[in-house]
Amino acid sequence: MHYQISVTDPASHFLSITYTIPDINAxxxxxxxxxxxxxxxxxxxxxxxxxxxxxISISGDKLPLRKITKDRWEVKTNSEETVQIRYSFFAAIQNAGSSYVDEELWYLNFINFCFYTEGRINDQCSVSLALPETFEIACGLESSGRHQLVAKDFYQLVDSPLLASETLQKSDYIVRGVQFHIWMHGNLKPNWKRIQRDFRRFSREQIATMEEFPEQDYHFLNLILPNAFYHGVEHHNSTMIVLGPDDEGEGLYTDLLGVSSHELFHAWNIIRIRPVELLPYDFTKENYFETCFVAEGCTTYYGDLFLRRAGVFDDEAYVKELQVYMKRHFENNALASQSLAESSFDLWLDGYEKGIPHRKVSVYHKGALVALILDLYLRKKSNHESSLDTVMQVLWQHFGKPFIGYTVEDYKNVVEEIAGEKLDWYWKECIFTNEPLETRLNEALAFVGLQMTIFSNGNIQLNVQDDFRAKVQRDKWLETRQVLSEEEEEE
Known part of the structure; x- marks a missing residue:
């Protein structure tokens, strides 16, 4: 399968695409x-x-084409062995899951506009890009020539976004033999020394926790806009991040760290440790699953936790981020009628909209809070010998590394095996009903000397208690697994 992509008039934002389907015998x-x-x-x-x-045929003759659903077409081949589909696609949106082209930038998410042929989704895919000669490409796919890319199948192709421009900025670093690439496009002058130091720290911490990295290389693709924006999407061996405004300074950098750490952990959790309902992806319809509280909730919890454990955040900054999750849940969704599992399932219905009052919870924010409850419960019970780290390591070894989908029962079994007991209270109160979290959350937080207060006006505050014994536990919870050498600190 081959995709030839060009842009005749960049100001129009239209892509011109020719999709070539060879070896047809139907x-x-x-x-x-x-x-x-x-x-x-x-x-x-x-x-x-x-x-x-x-x-059309290779010789240019038109072939009968009939639309049979909103996004599916039937082609009568007229005995042709090779068929080409020629079409134009409007690419004018800049978010972390869209496509956009103009005179200065090609930003492509192939999932937006690339067809696959029924029965041949596993065929190798190649891409030719009619880019300006001065444009450089940032993408996780393998290059097969100047402005040419290759993917082992359609799944890899559409999980590999691309930035191309002559004004891309780049910095690289290596952790445990893995090559990391940080790409930037936008009106900014990156402090690469600081970025490299902090990215290396949280990358080392994540790999040390999970004990290996799924890929040999990884790309952070960053599009920095002049307007306020915050969005990141995980991919096969990359992440696409869109942030702004470009003049926000320290706030922009904090956002960059938070979303980058979050998306990197997705390289394990959802890209490889994937719910069975999403393996393989069915791109024609909804793929319902109840476990987004694992895929996104645990990842949200770990994104900032890794920054603290790596020494990128201090205690004050980390407590501030925890308070954000609590405020967003308790001030917005605490009275919701749905459980976490129900809201996971209903992502396909209205998961990314505000929705009606008191209906759903956030798989990100409540999901992060129940991950925290589980982590601290396991740590307290085992004196830090086991934790949510252990859960994620087992999920990686049993499901992620062999790339076998897990069920909600699999997750429960792994957690309870590590806990050494049934955790009916956890599943009932935190996952499968809408019971209030406040009591369980404060029980967990007390172990590490934190306390959440909900005031009469609904405001939330997270405080650090003056308790030496609890501080010892907090230090164990937040201790790093990897420390940079003096030489690495100076790089």
Whole structure:
């Protein structure tokens, strides 16, 4: 399968695409444009951005093309062994899951506009980009030539976003033999020494915790906008991050650290440690699953925790971030009728909208809080011998590394095996009902000398208690697994 992509008029924001399908031995074939993208569990109907489409033979003869669903077409091959689909796609949105082209930048998420042929989703895919000669490409895919890329199959292709421009800025670092690339596009002058130091720290901490990294290289693709923005999406061996405004200074840098640490942990949790309902992805419809509290909740919890354990955040900064999760849950969703599992399932319905009052909870914020409760419970019970780290390590070894999907029962079994007991209270109160979290959360926090207070006006405050014994436990909870050498600190 080959995709040839060009932009005739950059100001129009239209991509011109030719999708070549070789080795056909059928009278009819069906081509499918994905209805959604990994990392965003809602139907997005990318086909609405197709302006023009036709099917032709290699010699240029038109072939019968019939639309059979909103994003699926049937092609009559007329005995042709190779068919080309030519179409135009409007690429004018800048978020972490979209595509955008103009005179200075090509930002492509192939999931938005690349078709696959029914029955051949596992075929190798190649891409040719008619870029300006001076443009450099930032992408996790392997290069097969100047402005040419190759993917082992459609799944890898559409899980590999791309930035291309002549003004890309880049810095690299290596941790445990893994090559990391940080790419920036936007109106900014990165402090690469500081960025490298902090990124190396949290990368080392994550790899030390999980004991290995799933890939040989990894790309942080950053698009920095002049307007306020915060969005990141996980991918196969990369993440696409869109932030702004570009003049925010320290606030922008804190956002960069938080979203980058979060997205890096997704390299294990969801990219490889994946719910069975999402393995493999079915791009034609909703892929319902109840365990987004693991995929996103645990990842949200770990994103900032790794920054603290790595020494990028201090205690004050970390407590501030914890308080944010608490405020967002208790001030917005504490009275919701749904459980975490129900809200995970309903992501496909309205998970990314405000929704009606008191209906759903956030799999990110409540998910992070119940991850914290579980982590501190396991640590207290075992004197820090086991923790949520242990849970994630077992999930990686049993499900992520062999790439076998896990069920909600699998997750429960792993947690209870590590706990050495049934945790009916946890599943009932934290996951499968809408019971209030306040009591359980403060019980967990007390172990490490923290206390959450909900005031009569609904405001939330997280305080550090003056308790030496609890501080000892807090230090163990937040202690690093890896320390940079003096030489690495100076790099």
């Amino acid at each position: 009278d009819l074939i069906e081509i499918q444009l994905p209805a959604w993208r990994p990392g965003r569990y809602e139907i997005q109907n990318f086909a609405k951005n197709i302006q023009f489409i036709e099917a």
